[in-house]
Amino acid sequence: MTNCRTAILPQVADFVIKPEKGHMKIIHVCKVWYPRITGVTVHVDSLARKMAWSGHRVCVVTYDLTGNFTGSVDVFREDRTMYTVIRVRPGSRPLLADVIRKEKPDVVHAHGIWEHVWPSFLVARALHAGFFITAHGTWQFLYDTPGFEKKTRQLKYRIYYHTLWRYMVMNATAMIALNVIETRVHKALGAARVFRIPNGVDCHRFRPEAGQISPEDDHLPGAFVLFAGAIQEQKGIFTLMEALGKLKEKGICVPVVVVGDGPHRDKAKRMALQENFPVIFKGRMDRIRMPNIMARARLFVLPSLDEPFATVYLEAMASGTPCVGTRTGGTPEIIDHCINGCLIPPGDSNALARILEQFLSNPETFRQWGHNAREKVLSRFDWSILSEKILRVYESRSM
Numbered sequence: 001m002t003n004c005r006t007a008i009l010p011q012v013a014d015f016v017i018k019p020e021k022g023h024m025k026i027i028h029v030c031k032v033w034y035p036r037i038t039g040v041t042v043h044v045d046s047l048a049r050k051m052a053w054s055g056h057r058v059c060v061v062t063y064d065l066t067g068n069f070t071g072s073v074d075v076f077r078e079d080r081t082m083y084t085v086i087r088v089r090p091g092s093r094p095l096l097a098d099v100i101r102k103e104k105p106d107v108v109h110a111h112g113i114w115e116h117v118w119p120s121f122l123v124a125r126a127l128h129a130g131f132f133i134t135a136h137g138t139w140q141f142l143y144d145t146p147g148f149e150k151k152t153r154q155l156k157y158r159i160y161y162h163t164l165w166r167y168m169v170m171n172a173t174a175m176i177a178l179n180v181i182e183t184r185v186h187k188a189l190g191a192a193r194v195f196r197i198p199n200g201v202d203c204h205r206f207r208p209e210a211g212q213i214s215p216e217d218d219h220l221p222g223a224f225v226l227f228a229g230a231i232q233e234q235k236g237i238f239t240l241m242e243a244l245g246k247l248k249e250k251g252i253c254v255p256v257v258v259v260g261d262g263p264h265r266d267k268a269k270r271m272a273l274q275e276n277f278p279v280i281f282k283g284r285m286d287r288i289r290m291p292n293i294m295a296r297a298r299l300f301v302l303p304s305l306d307e308p309f310a311t312v313y314l315e316a317m318a319s320g321t322p323c324v325g326t327r328t329g330g331t332p333e334i335i336d337h338c339i340n341g342c343l344i345p346p347g348d349s350n351a352l353a354r355i356l357e358q359f360l361s362n363p364e365t366f367r368q369w370g371h372n373a374r375e376k377v378l379s380r381f382d383w384s385i386l387s388e389k390i391l392r393v394y395e396s397r398s399m
Contacts, residue, residue, distance in 0.1 A: 023054075023055045023056045023057065024056045024057070024105075024106040024107055024394060024395075025056070025057045025059075025103065025104065025105045025106050025107070026051055026056050026057065026058050026059070026105060026106065026107045026109065026394070027058075027059045027060075027061055027100055027103055027105040027107065027108050027109070028044045028047065028048055028058070028059070028060045028061070028109050028111060029060075029061045029062070029096075029100065029108065029109070029110045029111065029116050029117070029120045030044050030060065030062050030110075030111040030112060030116065031062065031063055031112050031114045031115075031116050032062060032063065032065055033060065033062040033064075033065075033085065033087065035066065036065060037284070037287065039136065039199070039310065039311050039312070040111050040112055040136050042287075042311050043111070043134075043136070043199055043200075043311060044060060044111055045060075046200060046201075046202055046383045046387075047200075047383070047386075047387055047390065048060055048082065048083045049082045049083070049383075050383050050384060050387035051083075051387055051390075051391065052082040052083045053082065054387070054388075054391065056391075058082070058083035058084070059083060059084040059085070059086060059103055059105070060083060060084070060085045060086070061086045061088070061096065061099055061100055061103075062085070062086070062087055062088075062116075063087065063088060063089075063090045063091065063092075063096070063116065064076060064087035064088065064089065064090060065090060066087075074088060074089045074092070074095055075087070075088050075089070075095070075099060086099050086103075091115075093115060093116070093118070093119045094119070096116060096119050096120070097119035097120070097122065097123045100119075100120060100123045100124075101123050101126070101127065104127065105124075105127070105129050106129055106130065106394075107129060107130045107131075107132065107394045107397075108120050108121075108123065108124040108129050108130070108131050108132070109131075109132045109133075109134070109176075109394075110131070110132070110133050110134075111133075111134050111136060112134075112135065112136055113135055113165065117133065117165075117168060118164055118168070121168050121171075121172070125171075130173040130174075130394055130397035131171075131172050131173050132172060132173055132174050132175070132176055132393070132394070133168065133169070133172050133175050133176070134175075134176045134177075134178065135175075135177075135178075135182060135186075136178065136308065136309075137178060137179070137181075137182060137307075137308020137309060137329060137330075165189075166189050166190065169186055169189045169190065169191045170189065170190040170191065170192070172191065173193070173397045174191075174192075174193040174194070174195055174393055174396075174397070175191045175193065175194045175195070176194075176195050176196075176197050176390065176393065177194055177195070177196045177197070178196075178197075178198050178199055178308055178309040178330055179196070179198065179308060179309050179329060179330030179333055180196065180330070180333070181308070181329060181330065182196075182308065182330075183196045195389075195393050197386055197389050197390055197393070198309055198330065198333065198334075198380075198381060198386070199309045199310075199311045199314060199381070199386075200311075200314065200381050200382060200383040200385070200386040200387070201311065201314035201315050201317075201318045201377060201381055201382065201383065202318075202382075202383050203318045203374075203377060203378055203382045203383075205291050206290075206291050206294055206295075206314075206315045206316075206318035206319045207291070207295065207318060207319060207320070207374075208295050208319060208320035208370075208374065209295070210291035210292055210294070210295040210319060220257060220280065220293075220296070221255040221257075221278075223255065223298045223363075224255040224256060224257050224280075224296075224297060224298065225254055225255065225256045225257070225297065225298065225299045225300075225301055225356065225359070226256075226257050226259065226293065226294070226297035226299070226300050226301070226316070226321070227240055227256060227257070227258045227259070227260075227300075227301050227302060228258075228259040228260055228285075228290070228293075228294075228300070228302070228312055228316075229259075229260050229262075229302055229304075229310075229312055230260055230261070230262040231258065231260050231261060231262035231263075231264050231265040231268055232262040232263050232264045233264055233305070234304060234305050234306060235262070235302060235303075235304050235305075236302060236303030236304045236305060236326070236346070236347075237258075237262075237264060237268050238264070238268070238271075239303040239305075239346075239347055239348070239349050239352060240256070240301060240303060240349075240352065241268060241271045241272065241275075241277070242349035243349040243350075243352035243353040243356060244256065244272075244275070244277045244279070244353075244356075245275055245277075245349075246349060246350065246353040247353050247356060247357060248275065248276075248277070250357075252356075252357060252360065253278055254278070254356050254359070254360065255278045255279075255280075256277070256278065256279045256280070256301075257279075257280045257282060257293070257297070258279060258280065258281045258282065259282045259283075259284075259285045259290075259293065260283075260284065260285075261283055261284050265281070268281075269281055290315065291315075291319065294315055294316050294318075294319040294321055295319040295320065295321065297316070297319075297321050298321070298359070298363070298366065299321065299322055299323075299324065299356075299359050299366060300312075300313070300316035300321045300322070300323045300324070301323070301324045301352070301356075302323070302324070302325055303324065303325070303326050303344060303346070303347075303348075303352055304325070304326055304328065304329075304331075304346070305326070305328070305346045305347060306328050306329055306346070307325065307326065307328055307329045307330070307331050308329045308330055309329065309330035309331075309333070309334070310325070310330075310331065310334075313325060313331065313334045313335065314334065314377055314381050316373070317334070317340060317341075317370075317373035317374060317376065317377045317381075318373075318374060318377045318378075318381075318382075319374075320370040320371060320373065320374045321370050321373065322340055322341045322342075322366050322369035322370045322372075322373050323335050323340070323341035323342075323373065324341060324342045324343075324344065324352065324355055325341065325342075325343055325344075326343065326344055326345065326346040327343045327344070327345060327346070328346050331343065334381075336372075336376070338369075339369065339372055340369050340370075340372040340373035340376055341369055341373060342355050
C-alpha cells in the first residue's frame with residue numbers, strides 16, 4: 001500500500017521510552033483494541049507495558065472499530081507513554097501488512113485466530129522476523145458462537161483450520177499456549193515448538209488494598225458476589241440466575257453485582273426483575289474502576305460453560321477475592337478447589353447454589369481462600385514473571 005494517509009494523534013504522555021541498543025522491536029497484532037475490552041486486549045496491553053518497561057520498543061497494530069475513520073485517512077498512530085498503537089482501517093489486510101512492514105520489527109506476535117494473523121505471518125517471513133502466535137482459546141470459543149452450527153460456517157472455519165492455520169502453526173517460530181488443552185492441540189497440528197505460558201495479571205493494580213469506596217459505587221451493598229464478563233449464555237449468566245432462584249426458594253438472599261454487557265443482558269435483567277433477585281447491573285465499567293470493585297467483592301463468580309484461561313479470575317484472586325469457576329478449559333489450572341475457590345461442573349446451578357449458601361454461612365473460610373488466592377497469583381501469574389518468560393521465548397528464536 002503506497003497511497004494511504006496517516007493521522008497522528010496527540011501523544012498521550014510527555015515521553016516515549018527509548019530502548020537501549022540490542023533491545024528488540026516487538027509488534028503485537030490483534031483484531032480489536034480499546035475502548036472494546038476483551039480478554040485479549042487486557043492480555044496484550046499488560047504484556048506490551050511490561051515489555052516496554054524492560055526497554056524494548058513495543059507497538060500494537062490492530063483494526064479500528066471505533067468508527068473514527070473518515071475521508072481518506074487509513075491509519076491512526078498513537079504514541080503512548082509505554083508503547084505505540086497503530087489502528088488501520090477495518091478489514092484491510094494489505095494495509096495491516098504494510099504498516100507492520102514499515103515498522104521493521106524483530107518480533108511479530110499475533111493474538112487470536114482471525115484475519116489479521118495471515119498477513120502478519122507473511123510479513124514476518126518476508127522480514128525474517130520471529131513469528132509467534134497465541135490463539136487465546138478462540139477455537140474453543142468458536143463452537144459457542146451464534147450461527148456456528150450452520151454448515152457453511154462450519155465448512156469455512158474447518159477449511160481454514162486445516163489449511164492456512166495449520167500451515168502457520170507448523171511454520172511459526174513458536175506457539176505460546178495458555179493452557180494444557182491448547183498445548184495438545186498445537187502439537188497435534190504439527191507445531192515444532194510450543195511453550196505453555198498462561199495469562200497474567202498486574203498484582204500491583206489488583207490488590208486487596210484497592211477496595212476503597214468510590215462515589216460511583218457507594219450505593220453497592222457492603223458484602224456482595226461479583227459477576228464480571230460478557231453477559232451471554234456461554235459465560236454462565238443463566239446458571240447464576242438459576243442458582244439465585246434455588247436460594248430464593250429456601251428464603252436465602254445473596255446480593256449480586258453484574259459488571260459487563262452482552263447479547264443476553266436484557267434477558268438476564270428481566271429474569272432478575274421478575275424474580276425480584278437482589279442483582280445490580282452496572283453495565284460496562286472503566287478499567288480504572290475494576291481493581292476497586294474486585295477488591296470490594298467478597299466472592300467472584302464466573303460459571304462459564306467453556307473458558308480457555310480467563311484473566312478475570314486472576315484479577316479477582318490478585319485482589320484477595322476467592323473465585324467460583326467451572327471444570328473446563330484452563331480454569332482448573334487457576335482455581336484450586338476448596339483452597340482458593342471452588343470448581344463446579346459447567347451449567348450446574350445446584351452446585352453453585354450450595355456454594356453461595358456456604359459463602360453466607362461460613363465467611364471466614366472464604367476469607368482464607370481469598371488470602372490463598374492472592375498468594376498463588378503472586379507466585380505464578382504476575383505479569384512481571386510471565387513477560388520475562390515470553391521474552392526468553394522471543395530471544396531463543398535463533399537457537
